[in-house]
Amino acid sequence: MANDAVFVLLVEDDGLIRMSLVEDMEHAGFQVFEAANADEALKLLAAHPEIQALFTDIDMPGSIDGLKLAGLVRQARPDVAILLTSGYLKIPKNDLPGKTPFFSKPYEVDRVVDQIRELTARKHGKVCFTT
Template sequence: MAGDTNCVLVVEDDGLIRLSLVEELEDAGLSVFEASTADEALQIIEEHPQIEVIFTDIDMPGSMDGLKMATLVRQSRPDMQILLTSGYLKVSKNDLPWKIPFISKPYEVDRVVSHIRSMTGQRGEGICLGPSFGS
């Protein structure tokens, strides 16, 4: 199914959560890239312009958190769709940059998939040559 799906980048520093989420998103028919830090995510976004959506945790180690990364991405790629999550922060919609959607942890993967598909306006009909295709 990969190769004709929407491209998503999951940014999550907790390896077990990231592994589980990536697997579940792939099972839902999405092509998924993954990163453990915002710095790694920015590099992947630069190397893979086919990525349409970023699903990122806010609380991450490294030089920036998910909010700062979202701000940087919106400045360079205003077309990029972003979905934020956190298990520690409760963020008001009015406090999010550009009214970026927020889903608190724990979340249901079906809800995440639904959000991603509504953000792209597609139901898995886009083209994505994801990481499993050597991109």
């Protein structure tokens, strides 16, 4: 079963939201790495090639925001599924890298989990059935 685990990098500057979401994602069966900003996320991505999905907030402190992080990850690791979220920003679809899913806060965690499963299965040639 461990071979089928999905490795997710969660980037969220709000510690309470991050802690809650990590718990929800682990409960859904994901292996979760967490970062408080894009700078930490880039280090984790470099150190952990097993990461298959990135779920990042857009508006956060650090040298770059989540949108720029998504663009860098899209270029450097096109195999990584990317999902974006924000409670403050509304992003035009044309500004999103590729066909990146966007979730406005507050979002339903089950929808995020289902989207991660679908995207990682598609990128790795697996069939995924969601309920």
